[in-house]
Amino acid sequence: MRVVYFLLRVALGGIFLAAAWDKIVDPLAFAKIIRNYQIVPDMLVGGVAQALPWIEVVVGMCLITGLFARGASFSATLMMAVFLSAMAWAWHKGISTQCGCFTTKADDAISVRTFIRDGSTLALALLVTTGSFLGARRV
């Protein structure tokens, strides 16, 4: 079980690191995508666009190294829940926008595919969170 938990945790960490890269390279493009969702007020979009990818990096690194595993897996779950809700909101409002999940380039519009992808990531994050909290209690 421990090995499975370890592998899942590292995989989740990898996903977060991979997702952060494009946004760090081009924060303005990411900011435009966030703005398209029409959730975050314009004033805050710049800050979110810059802080979010780095928080993803920290979460990813923590998950991979196992440091702060509970906090990191919990934040990963929270973030995925927020991302999914944002996507559902945009979908519901009929806003056609880029997902802004893994890339800031214009080839990742919100679709059933992005829902399945983010949904599976949320499931993985939930698994890892459960694992990390159970593991902490056992020791």
Next chain:
Amino acid sequence: MTQARFAAPVWFELVCILLLGGGLSVAMNLAREEPVPWVIDFAAMERRDALKKGLETVDAHGARIMLGKPGVVFIDARTPEEYALGHVAGARSLPQEAMYGDLDEATKTLGLSQEDRLMVYCGGVLCDKSQELAEALRTAGFPYVTVVTDGFDGWVAAGGPTEGGI
């Protein structure tokens, strides 16, 4: 697994992650050659983008003055469905997707002349369609192309006359 021996409370871990992430973003932004502003002026950014592409821009109030002048044609870059639901009075529908097909043919069908001043608009400030189509039109040989920056939403807000829909 040694990490569990140091059992910090979860909220402490969360705060550390947030602070570390926030701190890193500030530090890395300072390290950029051109630091990205924390509060982005999107209106200015759009104007700059449009200017870079050599496109003229105007807001809906400015565009209203142009309506009905000889040689001025409003182009609706949204989908035909959106166009049917209501559009700028007298505007012609040229969905942005047309730029991926035979744009020459499409403009010919609409009876556009290269002498015309084309006022391209889409849904609102947030859409890119007008800008993309305007760029394609310029490339297709129409020198006088203007993007209406706040689009149809702005037009309605400015009290501009509309046709179709409800």
